[in-house]
Amino acid sequence: MPGVLIDTDIAIDYLRGDQGVRPLLHRFWREGNAVLSAVSIFELTAGMRENERGATLDFIGACAVAEVTPDIAVRGGELYRQYRGQGVTLAAMDCLIAATAQVRGYQVATRNVRHYPEPGLLLALDGLRQ
Numbered sequence: 001m002p003g004v005l006i007d008t009d010i011a012i013d014y015l016r017g018d019q020g021v022r023p024l025l026h027r028f029w030r031e032g033n034a035v036l037s038a039v040s041i042f043e044l045t046a047g048m049r050e051n052e053r054g055a056t057l058d059f060i061g062a063c064a065v066a067e068v069t070p071d072i073a074v075r076g077g078e079l080y081r082q083y084r085g086q087g088v089t090l091a092a093m094d095c096l097i098a099a100t101a102q103v104r105g106y107q108v109a110t111r112n113v114r115h116y117p118e119p120g121l122l123l124a125l126d127g128l129r130q
Helices: 008-015 022-031 038-047 050-061 070-085 092-104
Strands: 004-006 034-037 064-066 107-109
Touching (some): 004 022, 004 092, 008 022, 008 050, 022 034, 034 038, 038 050, 038 092, 092 107
Parallel strands (some): 034 064
8 A cells, every 4th residue: 555644633533532544554563554644744843732742743754744745735735726727626735635645645544534635636435424
C-alpha cells in the first residue's frame, strides 16, 4: 500500500484515546506508510492542549512528513478554485492536504469525507466514517 495521509481528525482521535482508530494507526506504522502533511502538523500543534504536547510531538515523530512543495501548493490552489467555481467552499488547509495526497499518490484517512470530494482520494475506513 502506498502512503496513507493521516488527516488531522484521525490524529486528534488517536491522541484523545479513541479506541476505534488505534488499531488502524498501529497498522499504518507497522507497515511503514503513515504520513502526516505539514499542514496537519500545524493544525495539531495549534489546537493541542499544553498537557498534550509530549504525546502530540511523539505522534508527529512516528510519521513520515509530507512537506508542502510548490507543486502541491499550485494543485491545492487549483482544487480550491475548481470547487469554488462549482459553489463548494473547501477550507484552504483541506485543499493542501488533498493536493498532497494527489501529487504524492497517497490516500487520505479521514472521517471528514465531505472535506475531500475528489474521487479516489479517500481510504475506505470501514466503521470509522461519520
